Amino acid sequence: MKTFITRTVTALFFVAIMLGGILWNELSFFLLFFLINFFALQEYFLLVRQIDPEYKEVSPWHKFGVLIAGCAVMMAVTDKHFGGSGVSLGEIGWVMAFIFILLLPLGEILMSRNFSLKTIGYSLLGLLYVTAPLSLMVDLRLFPYPVSVVPGWHTEIRGELHGFLIPLLLIIFIWINDTMAYIVGSLIGRTPFFPSISPKKTIEGTVGGMILAIAAAGVFGYFWGDQWLHWPHWMALACIAAIFGTAGDLLESRLKRLAGVKDSGRIMPGHGGFLDRFDSLLVAAPFAWIYVRLFIA
Known part of the structure; x- marks a missing residue:
């Protein structure tokens, strides 16, 4: 009975947050899926560490760099929707995504104790599996x-x-x-x-x-x-x-x-x-x- 109540309360809270984020406005939709991407990426990396212990040895640069890159890609897909007449969130995202995705392999070579293309592949696969689809959801919301x-x-x-x-x-x-x-x-x-x-x-x-x-x-x-x-x-x-x-x-x-x-x-x-x-x-x-x-x- 206690488990049922816990699942029910969690489900109601989850539905309320989802509906609020989706229906309120464009910014709330983006923030909702930005957070989903942030936590889902971390869960994916945790699964990969359990599947292949070698992934546990990646450098802090790699670990946090790929997470920042995923968040940057989410920002980039917003293009010029958020930012007014100045620099938009999308432009900041494109620059950050380019820097981190480009420098990620270089940083891994210089900082990792055991450099492996396989670990970079796991990270890029995470961006493809988690970040890319959620970015497309944001694009569906913002598309004219x-x-x-x-x-x-x-x-x-x-x-x-x-x-x-x-x-x-x-x-x-x-x-x-x-x-x-x-x-x-x-x-x-x-x-x-x-x-x-x-x-x-x-x-x-x-x-x-x-x-x-x-x-x-x-x-x-x-x-x-x-x-x-x-x-x-x-x-x-x-x-x-x-x-x-x-x-x-x-x-x-x-x-x-x-x-x-x-x-x-x-x-x-x-x-x-x-x-x-x-x-x-x-x-x-x-x-x-x-x-x-x-x-x-």
Whole structure:
């Protein structure tokens, strides 16, 4: 009972923070995902240290330099949105990202006791796995979406499309897919789905969650959401969230299994760490960004 209460309180607090950051304004959205990136990167590095002890030997320059580089990339993607008439946050970010990413290998060569290209590869992979997708989420929020009343596959935005809509829909569809997969799997799940990575997942639950998430998106988009975004896009985004979100969940489960840990962190009581909460988003976000750029923007 105590565990249930802890999970419930944590979940409510988590949802309130997420909704506040996403819906308040552009700056709150950026700050929210900036913090998610900061903590998720640290959890990724911790997992890598458990997987390969050699990564524990990196120099302080490497350890903190790659974290600063990740934060700088998040700043860089904001371009000129924050900064007024002076130097923008994005320009500062580009300079910092260039300096740290360029000098990181050099500093590692000079300061590390045991220089290894492998450790640099782990760090760059962390930026690709964690920072790049979260940066694309910020870009989806700040992107100046077109406004059109002409129906069609490329131009079916009705009225004004708020920047938070697509990032919010992606997160909601991932949540629906996860929830429905859990419910369907609990009721009729029999066939294991990747038992070596995630023993509790079943094929029935996974497929059921995907179908229900896409169906829910299509029904809501057709009857109520078409005024903001043409309903086929609702289904397409739900499809991306379901398929690639599931892949992201399996990927993080594989990393945790290699590291020999149950959760990536303990910052959210009863729910694990940031990677545990956003693993699906890390893989789904790049594909959603590509879809938006090709078919909506």
